[in-house]
Amino acid sequence: MTNSTQLTEGLMMLHTTRDVHSAEINDVPAIIERLEADGVVLVPGYLDAEAVAQATSECRELFERTPSWAHHEDYSVGQSVRMERSDVDPAEFPVVSSAFARPELESVVDAFFGEGHIFSRTIYAILDIVGSTTHVQQLHYDKMRHLKSFVYLTDVGPENGPFHCLPGSHRVAREQQRENRERRIVPTDEDVRQLPKGMAGRGIPVLGEAGTLILFDSDILHHAGIVTEGERLAIRSLSFGSYRSETWYRKDGSVEVAP
Ligand SMILES: O=C(O)CCC(=O)C(=O)O
Numbered sequence: 001m002t003n004s005t006q007l008t009e010g011l012m013m014l015h016t017t018r019d020v021h022s023a024e025i026n027d028v029p030a031i032i033e034r035l036e037a038d039g040v041v042l043v044p045g046y047l048d049a050e051a052v053a054q055a056t057s058e059c060r061e062l063f064e065r066t067p068s069w070a071h072h073e074d075y076s077v078g079q080s081v082r083m084e085r086s087d088v089d090p091a092e093f094p095v096v097s098s099a100f101a102r103p104e105l106e107s108v109v110d111a112f113f114g115e116g117h118i119f120s121r122t123i124y125a126i127l128d129i130v131g132s133t134t135h136v137q138q139l140h141y142d143k144m145r146h147l148k149s150f151v152y153l154t155d156v157g158p159e160n161g162p163f164h165c166l167p168g169s170h171r172v173a174r175e176q177q178r179e180n181r182e183r184r185i186v187p188t189d190e191d192v193r194q195l196p197k198g199m200a201g202r203g204i205p206v207l208g209e210a211g212t213l214i215l216f217d218s219d220i221l222h223h224a225g226i227v228t229e230g231e232r233l234a235i236r237s238l239s240f241g242s243y244r245s246e247t248w249y250r251k252d253g254s255v256e257v258a259p
């Protein structure tokens with residue numbers, strides 16, 4: 001066992017909790033406090049029912065008549081469409097373009113990442129259905145650190161694939177990736193699944209009504225739930241610190257272009 005693994009296992013014992021706390025989107029200090037302590041915070045009612053309905057039809061449009069500026073990702077039997085927020089046509093997709101442009105959300109990103117932050121740069125619309133099997137169903141942290149704004153557009157219960165995470169576990173990636181990050185190196189998909197023993201199966205399901213925002217530090221250990229009944233529609237945006245403006249490299253020396 002390496003020192004770093006011992007250290008991260010020690011951290012996990014001390015700091016993970018079973019609770020995901022809620023806060024209001026205007027309460028920036030409360031949100032930052034939770035993100036720092038837990039790596040995750042819930043904002044129930046971030047989108048109202050009307051915005052949820054509109055966003056739902058915008059997602060169907062993105063899936064079925066994908067505009068040239070949006071890109072289908074390889075995503076099992078469900079759907080995943082990626083786009084840059086700056087490309088989204090606000091006349092045709094008013095909620096997808098505005099949900100992640102709200103000044104309250106930018107205040108959070110600014111407080112979290114500080115000067116040079118990159119606000120809601122990339123957006124995904126995702127649909128998980130029965131039979132969806134994706135590699136994000138395995139416990140992992142994300143390769144390029146970001147703050148994720150993840151909005152449920154369907155009510156999400158235990159059966160339709162809730163997001164799972166281990167509050168407090170964002171310290172693991174921070175520790176494991178310290179040297180890579182100093183050198184601007186992005187880990188591989190395998191690297192971000194090499195986790196301290198005993199973590200698998202400990203993710204807690206984050207349930208919520210349509211319109212709920214889950215804000216999380218992508219360093220947190222997390223995975224998608226498996227849909228056994230119904231479906232889960234969601235939109236999410238990725239915000240970064242100024243570090244993302246620098247050139248990052250994969251382990252093979254090529255430049256990292258992924259979000
Ligand atoms: O779909 C989910 O619940 C989580 C997907 C994931 O790994 C992510 O958003 O980084």
Ligand SMILES: [Fe+2]
Pocket residue numbers: 136140141142222
């Ligand atoms: Fe992820």
